[in-house]
Amino acid sequence: MPFWDEIVKEISARHPEIKTDLYHIDALAAYFITRPESFDVVVASNLFGDILTDLGAAIVGGLGLAPSGNINPERTYPSMFEPIHGSAPDIAGKGIANPIAQIWSVSMMMDHLNQGEMARLILDAIEDVLVEGKTLTPDLGGKASTAEMGDAIVRQTQKISKKSM
Numbered sequence: 001m002p003f004w005d006e007i008v009k010e011i012s013a014r015h016p017e018i019k020t021d022l023y024h025i026d027a028l029a030a031y032f033i034t035r036p037e038s039f040d041v042v043v044a045s046n047l048f049g050d051i052l053t054d055l056g057a058a059i060v061g062g063l064g065l066a067p068s069g070n071i072n073p074e075r076t077y078p079s080m081f082e083p084i085h086g087s088a089p090d091i092a093g094k095g096i097a098n099p100i101a102q103i104w105s106v107s108m109m110m111d112h113l114n115q116g117e118m119a120r121l122i123l124d125a126i127e128d129v130l131v132e133g134k135t136l137t138p139d140l141g142g143k144a145s146t147a148e149m150g151d152a153i154v155r156q157t158q159k160i161s162k163k164s165m
Helices: 002-013 025-034 046-060 100-112 116-132 146-164
Strands: 067-070 080-083
Touching: 025 046, 067 100, 080 100, 100 116, 100 146, 116 146
Parallel strands: none
Antiparallel strands: 067 080
């Protein structure tokens, strides 16, 4: 990907205040596993980005837990928030998909829209439901359906909201 590297170097030179490192994909994949805390932002081609997001999702527990945001920092174009997994046609309609990544993506969107309180509420509810461990989808070792997991998170947001009133 020499062309990609050239463009990264060109853009990086315009922003010397931002530390930029270039890695080959094999090394980057290894660093994701051995020192994931060393990354704040990763800019990658679609192919390599897809590989790395799947790897990152596997590290944290599965594709159903990984949100993503394609963010336009200048806010001149819309940003997009979605789970990193695809449409999962192999499990479509079975009610076994984990909705956390999609819900977490909403939290990220709220944060991007300067709705930090709402973003935190959603994330807190997700965390509470996971810590409680009573409602878990099959990918997390449970038997809950997609709807049951979503409903548990909604109930928890309502519970947290009532406490803060």
